[in-house]
Amino acid sequence: MQQRTVLEILEEKGKINVCAPMVRYSKLPFRELVRQYNCDVVYTPMILADVFKSSEFARETDFSTNARDDPVVIQFAANNGADLADAAELASPYVSGIGKYWIMLLSVDINCGCPQKWAIQEKIGAHLMSQPETVRDMIRTVKARLNIPCSIKIRVHPDLKETYEFVKRAESVGVDYITVHGRTKTMKNTEPANYDAIRFVKESASVPIVANGSVFSTADANEIYAKTNVDGVMSARGLLRNPALFAGYDYTPWECIERYIHLAVGYGTNHFIFHHHLMFMFEDVMSNSERKTFNTLASIPAILDHLETNWGLDVSRLV
Template sequence: MTSLSDDLQNLTITEDLQLHEPSSKTKHTISPRNPEHNPLYILKNVRKTQNRPAFVAGPMVRYSKLPFRELVRNYNTDIVYTPMILAREFVRNDIARSSDFTTNDKDRCVIVQVGSNNVEDLLKFVEMIHPYVDGIGLNCGCPIKEQVREGIGAALMSEPDLVASMVKAVKEKYGNTVCIETKIRIHPNLDETIAFVKKVEASGVDFITVHGRTKNTRSSQPANWDAIKLIKETVSVPVVANGDCFSLEDAYSIAEHTGVDGVMSARGILSNPALFAGYKKTPWAAVEFFWDLATSYGLPFRIIQHHLSEMLDKVIPRKSLKEMNETTCLIDMIDWFDTHFILKRRGDKGFATATEPSWKINREEAAHI
């Protein structure tokens, strides 16, 4: 694993991302990405060869970092997003680069999502990061008030000319060497959304992801699949549908209803990383695999705890889940798992193969702890 800031300090990265000592003659180099990892190739090829939509894990604040991205790829996920990165911070701050983005040679196909509201910052961001990712996703849909006040995320849905100018600037500079997507929400008046996507398509965007809610629609309200269908019928570029995908059956239903090229899940895949592999709930194998990845690559304790809390919500009793969430450090949480379960490590026979947890105490007893 390597952070981008390491390479920006004149370190050379080879195909397997091994770091070499810098020298005065060292030049910034990196092997080109495999074209089969290009999101456009995947969106078109999966439908053609497997007769299904591409399966996409959406961007999640704090939670779609490298260990989780690798986890979901083991369960039939084709394209995975990073959390949104603020372009203005990334291009100006080495600490932001180190903390916001890490990758390795398994991190493919990966799209980095960016929050930006001007051409200058976006171009600087793309210049820095594009060799390390398979696509750039411009966030035009995040409804968080702080982001909207900054003029990014859903605020851009009111700025179609600005969005078009940012996309056009990237495509004019990089052409087909950079795949760029816009992730949008719908407007209360769908005529505005149609005008928006037509303008963005004309600017050269490679594909569009549509969340079927407005920026003010609560997540408890159903996503508008008819609106996504209308957008798919309006543009010629591939479209990915986002909203209310909590199972493999949902993914197929959304694709059938809308005709889209891909289906994205965020909340659903956070709670069940094996969703696209057809599991109804998180298999125990995914829990063991996540433990291995999170401790090998490194994640803050509270993020690991939240991931496991989401993954185990339908797997272990509520009282046990509450007890796990009350642990206050990584060592205590590991001890808690080892007390209650047979938690296999990499190298153990049967590591990351079980569907159900193996309790060291009776499951019924665990419910009363």
């Protein structure tokens, strides 16, 4: 199999559609689903590098994959280069048929944007936005030990001069591309993303820039491209609500929901994740009264029975 980097995909397509790393939700069935709807690059959930490197159980559960999981970016949260590179080396046997699976791990990505308090207390995620030297060391360490592209996902600073310096330090050690979330670490996700800040980073950077934040439709994606001239657009909550977003759908089509059910049941997804994905997908297509009923369903059989009765799901095809 010919392995392509993100840069080569960008060169081929001009611009890329990206599914963001989402804790719990960027699992294998969902990654396979969004690829069927015009997602070019798909991320794993954020994985804790120190846990991944020290726990075989974590490696088996956090990075489940197969030959169809292609291409994929694995995102790690770390606060030092050694943990990050150790974890990346353990993931690398899954690249291009070297090990059990034949997939394309396009990049190791460093999470510099998770704003949750626990992450900041652990000195990972958005904490790293005030630690540019640590991030530079992590990029340098990974690139010295592995022949895999290394990217970072960042937030902007209130003072964009800090963002400029952060990006330049990352570029100095060969970061391959950067995803920019257009909010600071203290902004709520209900606040609009700062497209001017993303454009500033794009105009300042010498590597490709992917924009993240407030992407809920193809119109939103087109607006970001027009206002920032970035090389790609990443969506998180928008794809949860509508995995067919990048294929031009205004809301989740029934065929997409049906495909997810087949994938999730086939892979053995647990009830919590299965239910929540469907709750997101049905948000714009169910009536309020039915949604209230659907959200109380306490088992996968109850969900399937409801969808068979009310939506025509062919349960026999799931066997």
